[in-house]
Amino acid sequence: MKNRILVLFTSISVLFSCSSDDSDEQPNPPAQQNTVRLATDTTFGNILTDSEGMSLYFFSRDVKGDSRCLDGCLAAWPIFYAADLTLDDGLEASDFGEITRADGEKQTTFKGWPLYYFANDNAAGDTNGDQVGNNWYIAKPDYSLMYAEAQLVGRDSDGNLINFTSDYTPGDGLTFYMTNFTGRTIYTFMNDTNGVNNFTAQDFSNNAVWPIINIDIDRLPSILNADDFGTIDVHGSQQITYKGWPLYYFGQDVTRGDNFGINFPAPGVWPIANADTPTAPAN
Known part of the structure; x- marks a missing residue:
């Protein structure tokens, strides 16, 4: 009888020991990343990325706040859209919005600029799309101009x-x-x-x-x-x-x-400024 009790006690101890070990070996689930992240790039400083670290971009032709990248353009510049935004520290929800594009799709915006990916960015941290055509630029949260x-x-x-x-x-x-x-x-x-x-x-x-x-x-x-x-x-x-x-x-x-x-008051009296603007004449 004593031997049976001893065997039973030993079996229960082993069972609890195995259960504890199994629990300890369970991998921790990966931390959920925000839908828009603030990354630091060695060339550009702070930039916007998606949850996987893929870079986001602005298009110069979207100055009025609507997307001018349509049809074939989207093959190279897929739109970024997140229905439920979560943001890294340093980003403000009030700076983000969304538009309904001419093609009916929704797109996330930052300070009125629609956000895109670049198809030739192959890994997190790539910034290959900056200055393509002189009208695509890496999305920074704090451009001066x-x-x-x-x-x-x-x-x-x-x-x-x-x-x-x-x-x-x-x-x-x-x-x-x-x-x-x-x-x-x-x-x-x-x-x-x-x-x-x-x-x-x-x-x-x-x-x-x-x-x-x-x-x-x-x-x-x-x-x-x-x-x-x-x-x-x-x-x-x-x-x-x-x-x-x-x-x-x-x-x-x-x-x-x-x-x-x-x-106003006549064409060219007040020219716009761009990279081709000549140096101002001496006084």
């Missing part, structure tokens, strides 16, 4: 819309130009000289018409060279310059992507 590509549209004296080409003659065609991160067009003034603002009144009474721009220029799309930017003092306020040209917004540009200043 953006590089747009769109039709220039002005107004005639009656308020009717007129399309302009890059040489400020009436016509159709896409033009590159700089905007701020939210798509507000940036201009130069033809009567300014290198490092000299010849427009703004000392009392800033005309600043509402052409507001001077003063933002930190430290996170730029890769097509722009930080050495081309500077700052000047304008009656006690700071204004940024590009290739010596003081930079301005236009007061009547109220919707992202507007560029109504290109023919």
Whole structure:
């Protein structure tokens, strides 16, 4: 009888011992990654990726907030969409949104810019799509400026819309130009000289018409060279310059992507700024 009790006790001990060992050997489930992550890249600094670390991109032609990448374009630039966003620390939910594209699909946006993948990125951390066609850029959360590509549209004296080409003659065609991160067009003034603002009144009474721009220029799309930017003092306020040209917004540009200043008061008096802008003449 004692031997039977001993055998039973031993069997129970072994059973509990095996159960404990099995439990200890169960692998921990992988940590759930956020749907949008904030990664650090050695070239670009902070960039946006999906949950697997695949890089996301902005398209210059999407300056108005709708997607201009349609049909065959999507083979190279698949859309990014996450119905339920979770975000890494440092990202704000208010900066994200979604659009319904012309093809009926939904797409996630960041500060109004639709987000995409690049088909030739093969592994997490790849950034092969940056500056492709001079109109695709790695998605950073904190660009100082953006590089747009769109039709220039002005107004005639009656308020009717007129399309302009890059040489400020009436016509159709896409033009590159700089905007701020939210798509507000940036201009130069033809009567300014290198490092000299010849427009703004000392009392800033005309600043509402052409507001001077003063933002930190430290996170730029890769097509722009930080050495081309500077700052000047304008009656006690700071204004940024590009290739010596003081930079301005236009007061009547109220919707992202507007560029109504290109023919106000006449075509080319207030040119847009882009990588082809010549150096401002000496004073």
